[in-house]
Amino acid sequence: MNDMTRPDAIDPPYLYPGYGSTTLRSPREALVALPAGALDVPGPTVPQGFARNGDNDLTIHGKSAPLGEKMVLTGRLLDADGRPIRRSLVEVWQANASGRYAHPGDQHDAPLDPNFAGIGRTFTDDEGRYRFVTVKPGSYPWQNHPFAWRPQHVHFSLLGNAPVQRLITQMYFPGDPLLAIDPVYNSVPDERARTRMVSTLAVESGIEGIALGYTFDIVLGGAKSTPLGI
Numbered sequence: 001m002n003d004m005t006r007p008d009a010i011d012p013p014y015l016y017p018g019y020g021s022t023t024l025r026s027p028r029e030a031l032v033a034l035p036a037g038a039l040d041v042p043g044p045t046v047p048q049g050f051a052r053n054g055d056n057d058l059t060i061h062g063k064s065a066p067l068g069e070k071m072v073l074t075g076r077l078l079d080a081d082g083r084p085i086r087r088s089l090v091e092v093w094q095a096n097a098s099g100r101y102a103h104p105g106d107q108h109d110a111p112l113d114p115n116f117a118g119i120g121r122t123f124t125d126d127e128g129r130y131r132f133v134t135v136k137p138g139s140y141p142w143q144n145h146p147f148a149w150r151p152q153h154v155h156f157s158l159l160g161n162a163p164v165q166r167l168i169t170q171m172y173f174p175g176d177p178l179l180a181i182d183p184v185y186n187s188v189p190d191e192r193a194r195t196r197m198v199s200t201l202a203v204e205s206g207i208e209g210i211a212l213g214y215t216f217d218i219v220l221g222g223a224k225s226t227p228l229g230i
């Protein structure tokens with residue numbers, strides 16, 4: 001996951017005025033270029049046991065099933081040449097079906113679901129595939145500007161085989177009308193790159209009579225790379 005070439009205009013800029021919090025966290029001085037390979041320092045590896053059986057099913061850890069529309073999320077983790085990235089740790093976190101995170105920092109007026117923690121992890125297989133069972137997250141209001149609402153989305157952490165390799169992105173859902181006015185989504189400069197953050201309905205990957213299926217491939221380099229740092 002260290003050997004990547006990322007074209008310009010794929011990832012969002014550090015400062016995007018429409019996305020209010022970037023004005024607080026963006027660098028205030030010019031960044032210093034590091035020599036090639038300066039950050040390629042091996043770190044502690046993630047043991048395979050870090051993701052246990054069932055950690056990829058976010059619907060089974062409560063006393064009963066969580067509320068909301070159940071879904072199955074599948075995809076592949078790929079390099080710039082379309083080759084699978086094997087045995088790589090993938091983590092997701094998301095709001096519940098009412099649009100609230102199981103986190104003390106989320107205090108907006110929506111119910112918590114005691115049967116849904118909203119976090120899961122798994123390793124990709126030899127074909128770079130991952131699979132999660134979860135519920136479709138709800139939209140939620142935020143304080144970026146008056147009447148601001150975030151589209152339904154799932155956060156991804158891509159951790160390779162070592163925690164120091166963490167990359168992040170967000171996955172959205174097809175046809176969501178909030179995408180057009182969401183400054184986080186629209187902070188990605190290239191329109192075609194933005195569409196690569198939108199999942200595809202794939203009913204055959206769901207569970208018949210129980211859960212819809214969505215697919216979302218993540219490409220970590222090259223002209224078709226998925227936007228990162230969002």
